[in-house]
Each structure stands twice: as C-alpha cells, then as structure tokens.
Amino acid sequence: MCAKQMDETVSEFFRRTILKIPLTEMMTILKTWNFLSENQLQTVNFRQRKESLVQDLVLLCEENRASLNDAALLDIIYTQFHRHQKVWDVFQMSKGPGEDTDLFDMEQFKSSFKKILKRALKNVTVSFRDAEENAVWIRIAWGTQYRKPNQYKPAYVVYYSQTPYAFTSSSQLKSNLPLLGQALTIASKHHQIVKMDLRSRYLDSLKAIVFKQYNQIFETHNSTTPLQERSLGLDINMDSRIIHENKTEKERVQRVTQEIFGDYPQPRLEFAQYKLETKFKSDLNGGILAEREEPLRCLVKFSSPHLLEALKSLAPAGIADAPLSPLLTCIPNKGMNYFKIRDK
Amino acid sequence: MELANTLSQDGESRGGVLAHLERLETQVSRSRKKMEEPQSAQAEESALGTRIHELRRLRDKLRAEVKQHQASVKASTTNVEPDQTLEITEQESLKRKWENVKAILQAYRFTGISGKLTSRGVCVCISTAFEGNLLDSYFVDLVMRKPLQIHHHSIPVFIPLEEISAKYLQTNIQHFLFTLCEYLNAYSGRKYQADRLQSDFEAFLAGPLQRNSLCNLLSFTYKAEPEGQSFPFCARLLYKDLTTTLPTDVTVTYQGTDALSTTQEEQRAAHENLFFTKPLHQVFTSFARKGDKLDMSLVS
Numbered sequence: 001m002c003a004k005q006m007d008e009t010v011s012e013f014f015r016r017t018i019l020k021i022p023l024t025e026m027m028t029i030l031k032t033w034n035f036l037s038e039n040q041l042q043t044v045n046f047r048q049r050k051e052s053l054v055q056d057l058v059l060l061c062e063e064n065r066a067s068l069n070d071a072a073l074l075d076i077i078y079t080q081f082h083r084h085q086k087v088w089d090v091f092q093m094s095k096g097p098g099e100d101t102d103l104f105d106m107e108q109f110k111s112s113f114k115k116i117l118k119r120a121l122k123n124v125t126v127s128f129r130d131a132e133e134n135a136v137w138i139r140i141a142w143g144t145q146y147r148k149p150n151q152y153k154p155a156y157v158v159y160y161s162q163t164p165y166a167f168t169s170s171s172q173l174k175s176n177l178p179l180l181g182q183a184l185t186i187a188s189k190h191h192q193i194v195k196m197d198l199r200s201r202y203l204d205s206l207k208a209i210v211f212k213q214y215n216q217i218f219e220t221h222n223s224t225t226p227l228q229e230r231s232l233g234l235d236i237n238m239d240s241r242i243i244h245e246n247k248t249e250k251e252r253v254q255r256v257t258q259e260i261f262g263d264y265p266q267p268r269l270e271f272a273q274y275k276l277e278t279k280f281k282s283d284l285n286g287g288i289l290a291e292r293e294e295p296l297r298c299l300v301k302f303s304s305p306h307l308l309e310a311l312k313s314l315a316p317a318g319i320a321d322a323p324l325s326p327l328l329t330c331i332p333n334k335g336m337n338y339f340k341i342r343d344k
Numbered sequence: 345m346e347l348a349n350t351l352s353q354d355g356e357s358r359g360g361v362l363a364h365l366e367r368l369e370t371q372v373s374r375s376r377k378k379m380e381e382p383q384s385a386q387a388e389e390s391a392l393g394t395r396i397h398e399l400r401r402l403r404d405k406l407r408a409e410v411k412q413h414q415a416s417v418k419a420s421t422t423n424v425e426p427d428q429t430l431e432i433t434e435q436e437s438l439k440r441k442w443e444n445v446k447a448i449l450q451a452y453r454f455t456g457i458s459g460k461l462t463s464r465g466v467c468v469c470i471s472t473a474f475e476g477n478l479l480d481s482y483f484v485d486l487v488m489r490k491p492l493q494i495h496h497h498s499i500p501v502f503i504p505l506e507e508i509s510a511k512y513l514q515t516n517i518q519h520f521l522f523t524l525c526e527y528l529n530a531y532s533g534r535k536y537q538a539d540r541l542q543s544d545f546e547a548f549l550a551g552p553l554q555r556n557s558l559c560n561l562l563s564f565t566y567k568a569e570p571e572g573q574s575f576p577f578c579a580r581l582l583y584k585d586l587t588t589t590l591p592t593d594v595t596v597t598y599q600g601t602d603a604l605s606t607t608q609e610e611q612r613a614a615h616e617n618l619f620f621t622k623p624l625h626q627v628f629t630s631f632a633r634k635g636d637k638l639d640m641s642l643v644s
Contacts, residue, residue: 101584102502104556105563134557162502162557215496218483219460219467221449 072127086169093190113187197338205267256322266308472532479532533589534559540625
C-alpha cells in the first residue's frame with residue numbers, strides 16, 4: 001500500500017494541534033473527532049512521552065489520508081473543549097421590517113458563507129462543525145491574495161440558527177472583521193450587523209445574557225417555592241445570645257439585593273468598563289476643576305473572576321449601599337459590559 | 345461427801361471449799377440465765393410482732409391511697425378524650441381541603457395556560473401539547489405595572505416574543521397570551537414530529553434529518569420501504585406559517601438520473617400529498633404499515 005505523502009504544512013498543522021491537547025483529554029478529544037478508528041487508537045501507547053505519542057498519532061492520520069479539513073475539525077473540537085481560552089465578542093444582526101418567516105437552511109447558510117469569503121479572499125480555509133441546539137461552529141483561517149491561510153491564528157464564529165446573535169472569538173486580524181460580518185449577515189439573511197458592547201471569555205454566559213436565559217426560576221403551583229426556603233442568609237444557626245442591632249437594615253439590604261439580582265446563579269463576566277466623559281461635579285463652590293469647560297475623561301474598570309456575583313455580594317457584605325448604582329446592576333439586562341457615559 | 349473429799353487434804357481443802365463455792369455460783373448464774381432467756385426472747389418476739397402489724401397497716405394505707413389516686417386520674421382523662429378527637433378531625437378535614445385545592449391548582453396546567461400570583465404580578469405557564477402528548481412548558485413572569493412588563497421568561501429566543509409583545513401586551517393581554525400559546529404549541533408540535541422521525545423511523549432515512557431551530561424547514565432523503573426496492577426520494581418541507589404544525593410547502597423529488605416511471609411518478613405525487621395533509625411521523629407510520637401489509641400478502 002502506497003500512502004500518499006501528506007503535505008508537510010498539513011502534517012505540521014496536525015502535529016501542533018495534537019500537541020496542544022492535554023494528555024488527560026487526549027482520548028476524549030480523539031474519540032469526539034471520530035477520525036481514527038477504535039482499532040487504530042488501540043495500537044497507540046498513550047503512556048509514552050507526549051512527543052512520541054504525537055508522532056504516532058500523526059503517522060496514523062497520514063495513513064488515513066487526513067486532509068486539512070480534518071485537521072481544522074480537530075482544531076474546532078479542541079477549541080470547543082477550551083472555549084475559555086478565547087475572548088468572545090457578540091454581534092447583533094437585524095432584519096428589515098416586515099420580513100417573511102425565516103426559513104433557515106443550514107446547508108444553504110454554510111455554502112453561502114463560504115462562497116462570500118472565498119470570493120473576497122482567494123486564500124481562506126472555512127470549516128464547519130454542527131453543535132447542539134441547531135448551532136454551528138465556524139473556523140476561519142485567513143490568508144491574502146498572495147499568501148496561504150495562517151492556520152495558527154484562526155477566527156471562530158458560533159451561530160445559533162434563527163437568532164440575531166453571533167459570537168466571535170476576537171481575532172488578531174481585525175482587518176477581516178467587516179468581511180466576516182458581511183458574510184454572516186448575508187448568509188443568515190439579515191440586513192445589518194452591529195457589534196455589541198459585550199465581551200467575555202465565558203461563551204455560555206454571553207449566550208445566557210443575550211438569549212435572556214440567565215433567570216430560569218419561575219413560581220408555579222407544582223414546585224415548592226424557593227422563597228420559603230430562602231433564608232435571608234442571616235442567623236439560622238446563630239447563638240440565640242447574639243442579637244443583631246441592625247437587623248432591620250440587614251434584612252432590607254438582603255431584600256433589595258434579592259429583588260435586583262434574583263436567586264439564580266449570575267452569568268459569568270470578568271470585567272465591566274466605564275469610559276467617562278463628564279464635567280466635574282462638586283458640592284463645594286469654586287475650585288479649578290469646577291470651572292473647567294471641557295469634560296474630564298477617565299476609565300473605570302471593575303475586574304473579578306466572577307464580576308456579577310462579586311457585585312451581588314457588595315451590599316450584604318457592607319461594602320456598598322443597597323441598592324447599587326444602576327450602572328452596575330443593568331449589565332445583564334442591557335447586555336453590556338462596556339459603557340460610555342457622557343453628560344446629558 | 346464432796347465436802348468430805350475436799351476436806352480430807354489441808355492444801356486442797358481451801359481450794360476445795362472456794363472452788364466449791366465458785367461452782368455453786370456459776371451453777372446459780374446458769375440456771376438464772378436459763379430462766380431469763382425465754383423471757384427476753386419472748387419480749388423480742390412480741391416487739392417484732394407489733395412492728396409487723398404496724399408495717400402491714402402502713403402498707404394497706406398506702407395501697408388505698410394509690411388506688412384512690414388512680415381512680416381520680418382515670419376519671420379526669422375520660423372527661424378530656426372526647427374534646428381532643430374533635431380537634432383532630434377538624435384539622436384533618438382542613439388539611440384534606442387544602443391538599444385538594446392545591447391539586448386542582450396543579451392540574452390547571454393541563455388546560456394549556458395556567459398561572460400563579462407572585463409578589464410583583466403573575467407568572468404564566470404555557471404548557472404545550474400535540475396529539476394528546478404533553479410537551480414542554482414555557483413561562484412568562486409579568487410585572488403588574490403601567491406599562492405591563494415582562495420580568496423574565498423561558499420563551500426560546502427564536503420565537504418572535506418581542507413582535508407579539510409589541511402588538512398585544514399593553515392593549516390586550518388575553519390576545520397576547522393566546523398568540524404566544526399558538527406559536528409555542530405549533531413549535532412544540534413541529535419539534536415533536538421531527539424528533540419522532542429521527543428516533544422512530546431512522547431505518548427509513550438515507551441520511552441525517554436537516555432541521556433548524558424553529559423546525560420550520562425539514563429536509564431529508566427517505567425510502568418508503570427501508571429494505572425494499574423502492575427508490576429514495578428527497579423531501580423538503582417548509583412551514584411558512586409559524587402557527588401551524590403542517591407544512592405550507594412540500595417538494596418531493598427523485599435524486600436519480602433515470603426518468604421516473606408512471607407508477608413512481610404517482611408514488612411521488614401521492615407522497616407529496618401525504619406530507620401536506622398528515623403529520624410527519626404519521627406519514628412514516630403509514631409507510632411502515634403498508635410494508636407490513638405487503639409482507640402479509642406474501643405470506644398468505
């Protein structure tokens with residue numbers, strides 16, 4: 001049997017992609033990829049040094065005549081497992097008024113999307129992988145008229161069919177963003193696309209925010225109301241000899257916090273950024289800053305491993321007054337974590 | 345004579361007399377003791393006897409007291425019992441009534457639209473169904489304020505909730521709920537048909553079923569007889585009306601290179617008509633039954 005020599009660049013791409021995969025996930029990811037058969041996987045020693053393991057796997061890929069698209073698919077799967085390693089932006093599309101019912105055809109969408117990109121850029125690799133909930137993950141490796149696509153800096157798009165939202169991994173090649181937006185809009189039969197002021201590593205949280213799925217607690221007659229079980233987080237097990245002097249205030253803070261943030265787990269964001277362009281305001285008369293005509297510019301950034309949960313805990317912890325500023329509490333509702341504040 | 349014996353010797357005579365006297369003394373004391381013993385024993389006996397009598401008397405007295413106390417306690421409890429049982433039955437009947445009402449409220453979801461009052465308004469539950477099968481439930485939590493607001497909901501993002509709210513929420517809440525109900529039930533029904541086709545009739549499909557979020561475009565290649573000689577047809581079903589569970593457009597095509605014979609063309613047209621008029625999974629059920637009928641005819 002004479003196996004066709006795999007293109008060196010493809011072979012290298014395989015090697016580097018497989019090398020990225022942690023040993024603990026290797027089997028799971030390879031099985032999800034479903035390109036190498038069970039028998040083939042059994043012939044490989046997964047306990048050897050990683051470099052040798054990768055070599056063996058690349059050889060198997062060559063045996064199976066793996067193509068660039070197969071490698072791209074593996075890259076998509078790796079990214080799906082490690083989606084937090086990318087920072088995701090959110091785009092919102094809109095249709096014209098009085099549009100017909102959206103009869104979304106996935107195959108048509110894929111072929112249309114690919115065609116638009118290929119027409120504009122001769123060198124581009126576009127790969128698709130269907131995901132749950134009628135969504136699709138798109139991987140795009142950008143090239144130029146004269147250069148082959150760079151497989152090591154791809155852009156990812158996650159699109160849920162018949163929704164106006166698309167999630168894109170912030171590509172380092174920002175110049176291709178308008179083309180990407182155009183391809184998305186046209187292929188999904190929308191008219192306009194706008195970048196939202198929303199960004200995070202946590203793709204699932206972004207989805208929960210824009211799809212308004214973060215609060216899924218509903219009162220029904222069929223369930224025990226969580227309100228009854230909800231303790232005010234105060235003193236269930238506290239010693240009865242301890243009296244809270246400011247109990248009413250604590251309860252008020254708990255109530256207000258619960259009204260604003262609810263009882264559900266908050267979607268996960270890492271920061272909120274406020275760009276202020278406002279004139280100086282002061283209660284004291286005079287001062288140089290108060291006389292200044294031009295607005296002051298400053299940037300305030302709140303960072304946290306879990307920003308919304310941190311904000312939720314501020315008032316109960318006594319660090320801030322309740323209710324918190326609406327600039328902070330409107331984040332999931334407005335679907336924004338970048339704000340520009342100007343004087344009205 | 346003893347005296348004589350003791351007097352016979354001088355040395356012994358003194359010892360003899362004194363010893364004799366001693367002997368006589370001890371004799372007397374012994375005999376006196378013997379006379380006293382029965383007396384003291386008797387005294388002891390009588391003392392014990394009286395003590396026994398006293399203790400018996402005390403015992404009887406205490407027994408009588410205990411009996412009396414028990415009797416009085418019994419008397420008091422028999423008076424209390426009837427009241428307590430009355431309370432219990434009242435409690436039980438109230439509890440049963442409450443559970444009954446609760447069960448009725450829970451059963452309301454089978455009507456399709458039910459709700460529960462909340463602190464800020466009402467939480468409406470839309471329970472979808474298709475062909476008598478209870479499917480997913482969706483919620484809309486409304487805030488009773490002017491203007492009426494949706495606090496949060498579980499309506500899928502591809503259902504045009506914003507459109508429907510813009511039209512009806514402020515002016516006619518009934519219409520709002522019924523329209524939403526229509527869309528959700530139709531979506532649930534279409535989804536149910538697509539799911540049934542994928543799971544129950546896999547053998548008839550030549551490739552994966554293509555679908556979308558709203559389940560309003562379905563595309564698949566199928567054979568009316570999974571193992572038979574029938575030709576694979578491609579079906580494309582469009583549901584342009586999102587409030588219906590039957591398609592508005594159906595195209596059945598033959599993917600082969602040869603032209604279709606008249607019977608095959610008839611079959612194709614018949615299938616098209618079937619997809620228009622019957623729910624998807626029922627069409628395939630009839631394909632399966634036809635297959636069974638053919639087998640039966642071969643056997644007989």
